[in-house]
Amino acid sequence: MNLKDALAAGLAKQLGHPRGLRGRLVGALLNRANSRPVTGAVDALGLRAGETAADIGFGGGFGLALLLGRVGPAGLVHGVEVSETMFARATHRFARADRLRLHRGSITDLPLDDASVDALITCNTVYFVADLDRACAELARILRPGGRAVVGIGDPAEMAKMPFTEHGFRLRPVAEVIAALESAGLVLTEDRRLGKSERGFHLLLASA
């Protein structure tokens, strides 16, 4: 493997599971690079004060801060992360956020009760999940009836242009992600695009 490939493979690994000092830097990078799609996902939830929200695979935690602001002091936010580094970073950053519950765990086995969440986002996570059906079933399980989910994914054709995605990313057709949400019992209400291009980021809005 040449140096360029090695760097791309290293970045891909960190994006899928940030670890150590490099992982902390990746967390900061994610917050900057993904601020627009994550803000779009949170906006699409239409949260009301006092609701319970969740960010699954929160990475650098940008989405957690937004969700906390939207649900306010009477609401509750759950953050779930598989990465110990991201979990520790958020624990430190949000030490004073008493309306936030952070959990170590996977989207395929969520450490949250059935029907315990009004609305959730998961952005840029499903590329790293082998069992998408299981992940979607877990999202459906934790949503209360009528609850809302936004699954954010880059357009696969655009993502494929980024060299690091060759290294282990699962760039599924959008229709496959929608089918997995629907087979979990969620109803797709919109495939919202960010930006005007046909290649814009997808926000898949679904309800339970």
Ligand SMILES: C[S@@+](CC[C@H](N)C(=O)[O-])C[C@H]1O[C@@H](n2cnc3c(N)ncnc32)[C@H](O)[C@@H]1O
């Ligand atoms: C590319 S980052 C995206 C972070 C953030 N959602 C964003 O859009 O900026 C992917 C994140 O998903 C997390 N992740 C990967 N597999 C996961 C899983 N099975 N369950 C929960 N989180 C996972 C990673 O640890 C990483 O923090």
